Amino acid sequence: MKQTVSQGLSGSLSFNEQGFRKDFNLGVYSMALDLGLQKIGTWSPATKFVSVHARPAAQGHGLDDYEPRDVNSSMLTITSILTAPFLMRKAPKSGEPPLMGKNKYEGYSMDLATELAQEVGFDFDIQLVKDGNFGSRDPINNTWNGIMGELISGEADLAVAPLTITAERERYVDFSKHFMDLGVTIMIKKPASQRPGVFSFMEPLSVHVWICIIIAYITVSVGLFLVSPNYHNDFSIVNSFWFSMGALMFQGSDNCPRSVSGRIIGGAWWFFVLISISSYTANLAAFLTVERMVTPIDSADDLVNHPTIKYGALKSGSTLQFFTHSEVPVYRQMGKYMKSHPEVLVETNEEGIERVLQSKGRYAFLAESPLVDYRNNRLPCDTMSVGGNLNNKGFGIATPRNSRLRDPVNVAVLKLKEEGTLYTLYQKWWVEKGQCGAMQGNKARCRCHSVTWPVCSTFSLWVWCCLFFLA
Numbered sequence: 001m002k003q004t005v006s007q008g009l010s011g012s013l014s015f016n017e018q019g020f021r022k023d024f025n026l027g028v029y030s031m032a033l034d035l036g037l038q039k040i041g042t043w044s045p046a047t048k049f050v051s052v053h054a055r056p057a058a059q060g061h062g063l064d065d066y067e068p069r070d071v072n073s074s075m076l077t078i079t080s081i082l083t084a085p086f087l088m089r090k091a092p093k094s095g096e097p098p099l100m101g102k103n104k105y106e107g108y109s110m111d112l113a114t115e116l117a118q119e120v121g122f123d124f125d126i127q128l129v130k131d132g133n134f135g136s137r138d139p140i141n142n143t144w145n146g147i148m149g150e151l152i153s154g155e156a157d158l159a160v161a162p163l164t165i166t167a168e169r170e171r172y173v174d175f176s177k178h179f180m181d182l183g184v185t186i187m188i189k190k191p192a193s194q195r196p197g198v199f200s201f202m203e204p205l206s207v208h209v210w211i212c213i214i215i216a217y218i219t220v221s222v223g224l225f226l227v228s229p230n231y232h233n234d235f236s237i238v239n240s241f242w243f244s245m246g247a248l249m250f251q252g253s254d255n256c257p258r259s260v261s262g263r264i265i266g267g268a269w270w271f272f273v274l275i276s277i278s279s280y281t282a283n284l285a286a287f288l289t290v291e292r293m294v295t296p297i298d299s300a301d302d303l304v305n306h307p308t309i310k311y312g313a314l315k316s317g318s319t320l321q322f323f324t325h326s327e328v329p330v331y332r333q334m335g336k337y338m339k340s341h342p343e344v345l346v347e348t349n350e351e352g353i354e355r356v357l358q359s360k361g362r363y364a365f366l367a368e369s370p371l372v373d374y375r376n377n378r379l380p381c382d383t384m385s386v387g388g389n390l391n392n393k394g395f396g397i398a399t400p401r402n403s404r405l406r407d408p409v410n411v412a413v414l415k416l417k418e419e420g421t422l423y424t425l426y427q428k429w430w431v432e433k434g435q436c437g438a439m440q441g442n443k444a445r446c447r448c449h450s451v452t453w454p455v456c457s458t459f460s461l462w463v464w465c466c467l468f469f470l471a
Contacts, residue, residue, distance in 0.1 A: 076124045076405075079147050079156035080109050081132065083349055085374050085429040086162050102126045108429045112179065113160045115421055116397070119412035120405075127156060132348060133316040134163055137172075146316060148173060151400050158405060159398040162368065164318040169398070174406040176413045178394025179422055180370060184319055186303060186311070187365040187372045189356050190384045191295055204283030213276060220244050220269045227261040235262070247273050296361060299387040300330050303364055304337075311337075311364040312344030312352065319366055320345070322391060331390065334366075356383060370395075370430070377434040 016022045028041040080087050086109040090099055102110070105126050117124055127150075135148025143149065147163055150156045151173050164182075165175045202210065221241040228235040235243075239255045246253035247270055257266050297303045303311055311334065313319040323335030338344055344363075346352040352365040353375055365372075372385050397413060399405045416422050 076122050076157040077127050077155070078113055078124045078158045078160050079127050079129055079150045080113075080159065080161040081129050081134065081147060083162060083371065085433070087126075108425055109160045109162075111425050111428070112397075112416075112422075113158075115416055115425075116160070116409060116412050119415060120408045124158070129161075134161070134314070134318070135169065136316040136321070137168065144172065147398070151398055154400060157399070157403070158409070162370065162395050163398055164368065165394055165396040166318050166321065168321070169318075172401065173398045174401055174403060175396035175398050176406070176410045177417075178396045179413050179417070180395045180426070182369045182393060182395065183389025183391050184322060184366055185369045185372050185385045185389050186297070186300065186387050187353070187356055187367060187375070187383055187385055188295070188297065188309075189359065189361045190382050191361065200287060201284065204280055204287050216269075216272065217244055217248065220265060223265050224257055224262055227265065228257050228259055244269060248277075250277065295384075295386055297364070297386055300334065300390060303387075304330055304333055309362055309364055310341075310344050310359075311366060312341075312346060312355075313338060313366040314349065314352065315342075315345040315347055318393075319368065322393075323366070353383070366390075368395075374430055377430070377436045379435045381436040 014022055022045065024044065026043045028043055082088065085107050087105055087107040090104050090106050092098055098104075102125055110126070113124060113126070129147050129150060131145055131149075133146030135144050135146035137144050137148075144152055147156075147159045147161055148169060151159055159173075162180075163169075165178055169175070205213075221244040222237070224243065225235065225237045225240040228240070235255055235257060239253070243253045243255060243257070243266070247266070250273075257263050296309065297306055303309060313323070320335070320338060323331050324339060326332050326335065346355060346365075349367055349371055352367060355363050356365045369385070369389055372383075376383050376385060397409055399409065413422075
């Protein structure tokens, strides 16, 4: 028995002089309710317990100690997803042969992968995720789809995509430091601009202000009549109203108060008119030269309480998980709504944007701010974001668990951030390639226009009315 030597699942099957087994390795596993059975280390008589999470010390940030899935190849497989402006297909030029391999793609992710390859020292090929999803976990069988599934199964060495760093994903893959800060925002269709109407001259002041001015006009006129005796001058009730109206129109009148009390009231009225007319004139110029947009909602609270606007997010992704697991009551209510109304969820960002455009303002899409900002700044500039970012998170580069790529890639991302390369890439794809001018589509803004017929007709109407009464 002691002389028997054979190979088994745990290594060499051999025994020492005391009859105990020697030279064997045992796998150590951990059972968790949410993660299932996972290997956490190995044990042998010589090395004792060795954790599988232990990584060798990184030497610089190269790949001298990295062993790719195919040891005979130095080519790494990077998984990504087609989402503008991160990864897009290049439009082939006429007369040129079709592009092959990674050369047929362009975008922020493509440029970032190229920079990483230069920093770390590897070559790569782009592999589009097969199911078109970023990755969500099935709680029943504990499996992942999308980019996350390809990393966990070993189909890809690296994921360079707008993949959000979350605590749940971090338990299955390794993330680098975030290369872009972002948050979930609300995208809606840009409402139609409102041009000035016939009574637009009244809009610079609210109804309450107009009522106060009328009351002040009547009060001052009656007050002037009461404090100005008739034997001093012909300051009747009619002349009192005429004097107040002349001051209000900056025209003056033939009769003026001569008593001290009357002049005090008149001086106070002139000062009131000066301030009121100056404010009105300044606001009137803005109201008549600005094309204004009134948004139906301004925040997540408005969206939840709006009776007609529906809202949704990606069916598979971190955005929906954020709302369903949020501790903020409003966000949690939004998550329950989307879970109970699966028809508002979409498969891709492009589908969500198209739904916003086709819904005529009856649908809002919840997505990451970089994707929304890019679409808002593209022709025909008919979408916008409202309410700002609802949370703070980041995109990171993902590698399989315990991959030796993690540390070199992490150092490379930090270096690109310190050198300003990441900022340059953002400027290239979001600002320089923008088509709406200075990111105007991001928020509700005003566009100035020249005074046109609706404005001119306002003044024409009142001029003709005055001429009619004078005649």
